[in-house]
Structures are given as structure tokens and as C-alpha cells.
Amino acid sequence: MDDSSEALEALGFRMAEATPQAAALGMRVISVEPGLAVMAVAHRADLVGDPETGVLAGGVVTTLLDHVCGLAVSSRQLAEGAAGPIATLDLRIDYMRPAEPGAEVTAKAHCYKLTHSIAFVRASAFDGDEADPVATVQAAFALKTGQEGPK
């Protein structure tokens, strides 16, 4: 139990502080468990996408969503003993509404299916109420686990 929570913590560190773009955005891991990840980005003036509204750029939310989806995949791979590099195949993002000006954005991802070579993930981003999301995403990732494995 302790080993696996340490491994998840190490994974969270690699995905936040140790990834240059995540660090540049100030991304933080809020929680991570197998197949389920939550990360957040605080509002910052240099990340604003529309000076009239002062809202975080869509690109920041895109990057946060891609990243938190990746963490959900990696954490599930880790729990299933199949850790390895992954690559985003595609992201379909719907932007429901702009985030509140000045608000921090949190994103929560669920890797709901992992096959030998592909992971399927859903995620949403919100600035307070999880039931009133800013954006939602459906993503697929390619798993580069090599040739081993029975399936």
C-alpha cells in the first residue's frame, strides 16, 4: 500500500514540478489515484487569453486537460503494472463557458478504459462548481508499452 502511494506521489511530482510546461503554468496535483487525477492552475496575468475579460486562455485549459488526462492514464497503468510512455492521439474539447475572471481552474480526469495499446479518458474543467464545468474533454492515448503482455 505504502509503495503504491509513494509511486503515485512520485508520478505526480514528475507530471507537475518536473515537466517544464506544467511548471511554467504553475500546475499543481490536487489528488491522484489509479485512473483518477485532479490538477489545477491558478489565475495569472500572463496566462490571460482575452484582455477584455481577464479570463485564462483557452490554451491553458487545453494544456491542463491534456495533462490531467495523461496523469489519469499513467496512474492506472502504474496500478496495473503496465507503466510506460504514452502519447495523446486526440482530444475533443467542448468549451461550455468562459471561466470566471481571476478564477483558478481545476480539471478532473477519469481513465475509464485501458486496453493493451489504447487508453480512453474523459475529463472536465471547472472553476468552482463541478456540476457547472468550463470545458469537457474526451481523449484517446496511445500506450507505448512495447511487445510484452498477454492481451
Added chain:
Amino acid sequence: MSDPRGERLAAMMSAIPYVRFLGMNVELAGDEMTAVLPFAPHLVGNVMLPALHGGVIGAFLEMTAICQLGVREPFRRLPRTIDVTIEYLRPGRAHTTFARADVRKIGRRIANVHVEAWQEFRAAPVAALRGHFMLSPMEKTAG
């Protein structure tokens, strides 16, 4: 030498802090725009390869679409993204990335835009985006 499209685009881009964060710029030849994203260490998502963060590539494609719409016509507010589909074709290496957008349809309120990004070879794109954007057309003067 006044080029209203170029001036409008330059004003729009210089007002967006996130454009500076990415470090992107554009080259305009008439109404044909090429967006340029020079490589920078803070854009890396995978330090082993190294490769650009997928989110950064997506953000660059999305911003290219918005800029191309800005070249096309003036708006009251920046176009707002409704939805995007981003396809990742190859890893974005530690090189300069280019992108071009194709406005497939522009209605009164909604535009459909396709964007493709490449690095060393135009024929080997690293990623593509298709998206819808909400427009806010200028009010008709007088009337």
C-alpha cells in the same frame, strides 16, 4: 504603407498576454497567414525526447485559428472557442513549429476552421485541429 489586416492582427496579438507566454508570432502575405512558434524550453512536455507539450501544440493551433479569423474580418470581441478536435500525428520536436489555418465556413455567428501544424516538412504535419468559433460581428453603423 498601411495594411489594415496586418495592423488589426498585430494589435489583436499584442493585446493577448498568453500569445507572449507561448512566444508565437505571425507572418502575413496578403491574407495568407503563417503562425510561427519558436522552440522554447518552457514549452516542453516530455523531457526525455524532448517534445513539445501536446497542450501547447493544441493551444498554438487554436490561437492560429483565432488569428486567422482576425485577419479575415474585424470583430467587436475576440472569437470564442466553442469546440475543437485536435489530432496528434507526430511528436512535436525541439524545433520551430509553423501553422496555417483554413477558414472553411464563416457565418454570421459561427465559423468553422481547420488548422495544420508542421515543423521541418510541410507534408509531415505534427498535428491538426478542427474547431468552431463564436463570432461577434461589428454592428452595422447607422441604421
